[in-house]
Amino acid sequence: MAIPGLNEKFSVKQYAVKSILLSMLLLVSIFVYRQATAKEVTLIVDYESQIIMTEAKTVGQLLDEIGIYVRGRDKLSPSADERIEKGMIISLRKAFPVFLHVDGQTALVYTTAESTSELLNELAVTVALEDRVEPSLQATLSHGSDILITRVSTSLISEEVSIPFKTEQKNDPTIPRGKKKVTVQGKVGTLLKTYEIVLADGNEESRQLIEEKQLNEPTNSVVLIGTADPEPIVTASARGGGVVTNIIEGIASWYGNGDGLHGAKTASGEVFNKNDYTAAHPTLAFGTRVRVTYLKTGKSVDVRINDRGPFGKNRIIDLSMAAAEAIGLRSAGVGKVTVEVLK
Structure with missing residues (x-):
């Protein structure tokens, strides 16, 4: 006796089982096929390696499959066009x-x-x-x-350098004290210096002197300094010299020896020379000529005012060393004098 619907249910089950078996068979076939056609390669990216099974035909296709982009400066070996071979080692160094x-x-x-x-x-x-x-x-x-x-470079350069001359001073008893005479004009010499220059990117970094050569020797200047004492100048009344416009009596002093003033500038701007007949006065105009008489010796000397002073109490004039020597005041240091302004 046949059960209604039983054969129909059995047929459906058989169909389902067959479908599952066919699907599994297909998957196994595909897997076996892929295993048979896939190739094993080693991919090294920046020194990190991995083993890959691939069906890609070229190196470029393989990299596309796994999402690796190769830029222009990247280093790929073998090239992207190279065909994949079993056991191939592919190296990619990223720039x-x-x-x-x-x-x-x-x-x-x-x-x-x-x-x-x-x-x-x-x-x-x-x-x-x-x-x-x-x-x-x-x-x-x-x-x-x-x-x-x-960038480093070296070069040699030469420079001429002046050699200063010296001044030789000689005392001359035939020249009046306070006067000078140049007998030999000084002339500078020339020294050639050669340097090795080191340049770093065009800028001087160091220089070293490697040679010196004297081209011209300097010629020293020779100056004669007068040491002759002039004849004492008598007063105007005795000789009838310049016209006296004013006579002042007071204490005189002198300066210029060991006080550091010789060679220094005076109040008038000229350089003080202790061997010239000059003097400092508090008020007389620069360039005024006066006659100074030392009352103790009776000797007189004509001097030119080129400085300001003295600033001591009761002193009326400060003589240069040479002027004080001429009237016998130098050894005393100070003394009573008369000062006559000459026209």
Whole structure:
């Protein structure tokens, strides 16, 4: 006796089982096929390796499959067009940025170079033996490295330098005291100095003197200094000299020996010479000529006012050493005098 619907249910179950079996068979077939056609390769990216099973036909297709983009400066071996072979080793070195400072310019460069030397070769940058490279040519590069190249050159330059002459002073008893006579004019000499100059990027970094050569010797100046004492000048009444316009009596002093004033500028602006017949007066105009008579000796001397002073109490004039010597006042230091203003 047949049960209604039983055969129909059995047929459905058989169909479902067959479908599952066919699907599993298909998957197994596909897996077996892929295993039979896939190739095992080793991919090394920046020194990190992995083993990959792939059906890609070329290196480029493989990298596309796994989502790796190759830029222009990246280093890929073998090339993207190379056909995949079983057991192939694929190496990819990603380019990284470095900064190159050379010849006054800074460039951002992407490179796969491992050392400074490799980078410079890659960019065809020449470095002379004297040039400085920082870091060194053997240094390992990394992301963001700074490479500085300093161009170094040496050269020789020569400079002429003046050699100053000296002044020789000689006493001459035939020349009046306070007078000078130049017998030999001084002349500077010439010295040639040669230096070795070190330039770093065009800027002088150091210089070293390597040679000196005297081209011309200096000629020393010779000056005769008068030491002859002049005849004492008598007073106007005795000789009838210049016209006296005013006569003052008071204490005189002198200066110019051991006080540091010889060679210094006076109040008038001229250089004080202790051997000239000059004097300092508080008020008389510069250039005024006066006759000073030392009352103790009766000797007189005509002097020219070129300085201001003296500033001591009751003193009316300050004589140069030579003028004080002429009237016998030098040894006394101070003495009573008359001062006559000459017209």
